Amino acid sequence: LEEEAKPWLEANGKPEIQKSKPKLYEVGSSRISVVYKSTTQEEPPSLPQIFAAVSAGSFHIVVGFSLAFSATLIPQLEAPDNDVNIESIEMPWLASVLVLFVPVGAMMAGFIMEYLGRLNTIKIASIPCLLGFLQEYQQVWEQVQPLYTSQKVAKPELRGALIATSPTLASLEIHSRGAYLHWRTAAWTSIIYVVLPLLLISIWIPESPVWLVARGRVDEAEKSLKWLCGQRVSLRGGERGENTIPEQQLAALVKSQDMKALVVTGFWGRMSGFARPTGFKPLLVLFGLFFFQQFSGIYATLFYSVELFKDVGSDLDPSMATILVGLMRLIMSFFNTALLRRFGRRPLCMLSGCGMALCMIVSGFGTMHIYGGGEGLGWLPVVCVLLYVCSSMIGLLSIPWTMTAELFPTEIRGLAHGITISLAHILMFLSIQSYRGLRDMLGGPHAIQWFYAAMALGGVIFVAVFLPETHGKKLIEIEQYFRTNITYIGQKKPPVERTENGAPPTG
Known part of the structure; x- marks a missing residue:
């Protein structure tokens, strides 16, 4: 972009930025330099960005309900007074069938969001969900919100925390219903969580400015940037202090190679991006990260939470234990949002994996003690499982989902995000589907807890290396x-x- 802008800079002179030293903040693209401008030492306000991210991510309340629904549904279907005949062999499919269809919605989202925009994709996905059709469509929200946030958040230190609003909002739903509502009632009442967020994004929230500029809708992009920043904005390389984006800067931006890739390149052009190291390396890293995430039991224990607490031999009411799991997830999700702003992804993931492994090892010994006829330790597996949930929320549960919007270059990010999320949910399907089989094959509830501990430690090693x-x-x-x-x-x-004289830059 600097090379493209050089002729204009030579004709108009370099902008004087040393006097006020405005702070520049990146918006979503690696080389498309759309920035927020602050003419003082104060940072741009974060409130509009937070409001936009939370509004887009509020659809994850329904996603959270869907993830936790099987934990409520399966025990009610297995009850003697149930009016629906379901064979026991079909129960794992009830727990995992939603996840099986997610790749369909994820891949659709990867294409739709590039051509129709992030917010329009969310709106379209709301329609079939409200009608009760095509359950996989609601997973489109899960794919779009991180991309929308990553292309709007100016400050890199705030990006991860705002993307992490997704699991935070999903946790709101998990603990609130299910134990005391019939599964049909719980399903019907979830509609309200589609309508309210849809109204929020339709009335107040602007489209991603990077996507708008890529489509040549410059006036709308300018309004979007101003709304998000609360101040005047500019493109890197041009004069500051203007209320509109200079045409010269915009011309340089459109000429840039990244912008050509966004506007001109078709499907195969984007696919060729995966042949480059910046495409296939992050894909492999994320696949490995999701593999250890899924087979460390994070989602299997969520989908089978009621059954898990029965398996460990706890005296606590399984429904109450499930509510406690949801409550722990909710509380820790807010801590996680704060941690993502202050600490790196690597130490959080490694700390999370170590904590999960320790909790599952101790819980496995407690479960084996209970099954061996021992007394007095009925509380230990419950406490360990709850601490395991807390440890997972620190890193391994939430961070892999946020990193899908951080690791890929702009020109393939939408498609790469869809592919990565599809692979992640295929792994999730396998981990959920295999819970009962692994438990029986390995020798009981204590053995599968140790298996999850080993996978969590494997995740720690993977994070440290890759x-x-x-x-x-x-x-x-x-x-x-x-x-x-x-x-x-x-x-x-x-x-x-x-x-040019060989010295390091001073500014």
């Missing part, structure tokens, strides 16, 4: 990492940029 740190990093820095590195350990440092 996962790059993205906290506080610009998207172009993340892209540069994948160009030159395979493992995080022993990574190559990017070359230091120098001025």
Whole structure:
């Protein structure tokens, strides 16, 4: 972009930025330099960005309900007074069938959001959900919100926390219903959680400015940036202090290679991006991360929470224990949002995996003690499972989902996000479907808890070796990492940029 803007800069002179030293904040693209401008030392207000992210992510309340629904549905269907005849062999399919259809919605979202925009994709997905058709459509929301947030949030240190509003809002639903409502009533009442967020994004929230600029809708992009920032905005490389985006800067932006890729490149052009290191490396890293996430039992224990507490031999009412699981997820999700702003992804994931492994190891011994006829430790597995849930919320549950919107370059991000989420849900389907089979094959509830502990420790090792740190990093820095590195350990440092006389830049 700097090369494209050089002729204009030579004709008009370089902008004087040393006097006020305005702070520039990145918006969603690695090389498309759309920035918020602050003419003082104060940072742009975060409130509009937070409101936009929460509004778009509020659809995840319904997603959270869907994820927790099987934990309520299966015990009620297995009750003697149930009016629906379901064979026991069909129960794992009830728990996992929703996840099986998610890749369909994820892949559709990857294409639709590129052509119709992030918010329009959410609106379209709301229609079949309200009608009760095509259950996989509601998973489109799960794919769109992180992309929408990543292309709107200016400050890199705020990006991860806002993307993480998705699991936070999903946790609101998980603990609130199910134990005391009939499964049909719980399903009907979920409609309200579609209508309210739809009204929010339809009335107040603007479309992603990066997507609007890519489609040539400059006036709308300018309004979107102003709304998000609360101040005047500009494109990098042009004068500051203007209320509108200069035409010269916009011309340079449209000429840039990234913008051509967004506007011109078709399906196969985007697919070719996966042949480059910046495409296939993050895909492999995320696949490995999701593999250890899923087979460490995070979602299997959620879908089978009632059955799990029965398996561990606890005296606590399983329905009450399930509510406690949801409550722990809710509380920890807010802590997680704060942690993502202050700490890196790598230490949080490693701390999370170690905590999960320790809890499952101790819980397994407690369960074995109970099944062996021991007394006095009925509380131990319950406490360990709840602490396991808390540990998962610190990192391994939420961070992999947020990183899908951080690791890929702009030109393939929408498609890559859809592919990654599809693979993640295929792994989720396998982990949920295999819960009962693994439990019986390995030798009982204590054995599967130890299996989950081993997978959590495997995730810690994988993160230490392969996962790059993205906290506080610009998207172009993340892209540069994948160009030159395979493992995080022993990574190559990017070359230091120098001025024409060979000295490092001073500003």
